[in-house]
Amino acid sequence: MQVIKIKGSDDTPTIILDAENNIMEISGRSLPEDVASFYEPVLEWLDEYAQSPNEKTVMDFKLVYFNTASSKLLLDILLKLEDLSDEGNDVLVRWHYPDDDEDMEEAGEEYADIVDVPFEQISYSLD
Amino acid sequence: MAENVNRHNFLDFVYDFYLKMKSKDVNLVYEGEITHQITKAFTSLTESKMLREEEPNTVQKKVFHVMVECLQNISKHASQPEIATDEKEGKGIFMISKGESEYLVTTGNTIPTEKIDGLRFMLENINSLDKEGLKKLYKQQIREGRLSEKGGAGLGFIDIAKKTGRPLEYHFLTLDKDESFFVLTSSISRK
Numbered sequence: 001m002q003v004i005k006i007k008g009s010d011d012t013p014t015i016i017l018d019a020e021n022n023i024m025e026i027s028g029r030s031l032p033e034d035v036a037s038f039y040e041p042v043l044e045w046l047d048e049y050a051q052s053p054n055e056k057t058v059m060d061f062k063l064v065y066f067n068t069a070s071s072k073l074l075l076d077i078l079l080k081l082e083d084l085s086d087e088g089n090d091v092l093v094r095w096h097y098p099d100d101d102e103d104m105e106e107a108g109e110e111y112a113d114i115v116d117v118p119f120e121q122i123s124y125s126l127d
Numbered sequence: 128m129a130e131n132v133n134r135h136n137f138l139d140f141v142y143d144f145y146l147k148m149k150s151k152d153v154n155l156v157y158e159g160e161i162t163h164q165i166t167k168a169f170t171s172l173t174e175s176k177m178l179r180e181e182e183p184n185t186v187q188k189k190v191f192h193v194m195v196e197c198l199q200n201i202s203k204h205a206s207q208p209e210i211a212t213d214e215k216e217g218k219g220i221f222m223i224s225k226g227e228s229e230y231l232v233t234t235g236n237t238i239p240t241e242k243i244d245g246l247r248f249m250l251e252n253i254n255s256l257d258k259e260g261l262k263k264l265y266k267q268q269i270r271e272g273r274l275s276e277k278g279g280a281g282l283g284f285i286d287i288a289k290k291t292g293r294p295l296e297y298h299f300l301t302l303d304k305d306e307s308f309f310v311l312t313s314s315i316s317r318k
């Protein structure tokens with residue numbers, strides 16, 4: 001399966017989607033000019049991945065900032081992971097947040113409430 | 128002679144404007160199109176200023192959040208009476224000021240008068256909710272809302288209220304039967 005590697009910038013996140021090496025990760029900042037077209041390849045990749053997923057799927061979210069338009073697309077990604085989980089696959093979402101960032105922690109909690117998928121909150125230190 | 132008077136008036140205007148900005152602690156004021164590039168420039172300018180002034184991390188993040196949502200509101204919702212409809216970006220005024228205890232982010236833009244009622248209803252509803260209520264509304268909107276053609280998720284105001292923990296201050300100024308001026312001020316505590 002094709003590997004997606006997008007290098008982050010000051011308004012777009014770093015994205016790695018690599019099924020063979022079992023790496024799925026979104027990190028950094030997200031406020032792209034056109035959110036829908038930015039995340040489209042990610043959603044398409046997940047659709048293709050869902051056809052023959054790995055034994056265990058772990059997706060890491062390690063964002064420091066995202067705008068509300070991105071939050072909607074992040075939910076779309078999480079909903080795809082929920083579908084995968086609903087089909088009986090072993091799926092885990094790991095939500096990483098800076099230990100001094102209550103808002104990012106809360107954002108994870110809210111997603112965990114909305115989406116029915118195993119969800120792990122992990123705090124990390126920026127220092 | 129006439130030219131001298133004009134120049135004088137303009138100088139007075141500039142100095143007066145400068146004094147007014149200072150008296151209101153305005154750090155940044157802009158009038159015009161709000162594009163993605165402008166949003167990026169203003170946020171990074173404000174960020175580096177806050178960093179220099181050693182503003183706490185949480186305050187920096189909240190100011191950043193509010194700025195982005197406010198700027199995107201203008202670029203997505205401002206009506207454009209004088210310009211052709213093929214112009215994509217919205218126009219408006221954007222202002223950020225730093226006081227002793229809080230940052231104020233103010234936007235002003237024209238909107239169609241007919242949109243006032245809907246907007247007021249939405250803002251009043253947000254202001255009537257406590258933290259838990261806002262969380263609930265946010266979750267409902269993110270689940271049920273659709274991304275608009277211009278990329279708006281309908282979450283901006285809710286997010287500002289949630290992140291600042293303060294009510295949204297707003298005013299409408301009727302310009303004529305079609306157009307009104309909408310002013311929104313969000314405050315972020317520096318504590």
